[in-house]
Amino acid sequence: MAAFPFELVAPNKVLFSGPARAVVIPGYEGDFQVLTDHAPTVAAVRPGVVAIDDANGRHLRVFVRGGFADVNPxxxxxxxxxxxxxxxxxxAHLDEEIKNAEEDVADASDELKQAAQEKLDRLREIRDSMKLG
Structure with missing residues (x-):
């Protein structure tokens, strides 16, 4: 399978930079997979896990709290x-993220409250799945 350039960037560091064969992204419209020659797309990323298959066959997973994905040529x-x-x-780290998200829900205006609540719910789902695993 052919690889494509991929970067996963957070405000404080670059977590991945290099060729990838496939990346699964938790998008707000649903999870989607990017492969070589994917159609150009810009998507909002919801809290979840980005799954990366790099060019060397390694499978990496990175938790993201949200952001944006840009697929282009x-x-x-x-x-x-x-x-x-x-x-x-x-x-414990997820509990801290949940506490921050609860504050976001409490402080959100009526227009933004639903999105903040969805983010909080997703973080709780991830934490609960970790407790089971």
Missing amino acids: LGLTILAETAIPFEDLNV
Whole structure:
């Protein structure tokens, strides 16, 4: 399978930069997979896990709290609000993210409350799945 250039960038660091064979992105319209020659797309990213199959056959997972994905002829870039390698993620850290999201819901205007609540619900789902696993 052919590879394409991919970068996953958070405000404080670049978590991945290099060729990827496939990337699964948790989009607000649903999860979607990017492969070589994907149609140009810009999508909002919801809290979830970005799954990366790199050009060397390694499978990597990175938790993102949200952001944007841009697919274009030059490759894929994800600009994440927060990004944490899955192996560094733990329930305590997710609890902190949930606390921040609860504050976001409490402070949100009526127009933004539903989106803030959806983000909070998704974070709780991820935390609960980690407790089961």
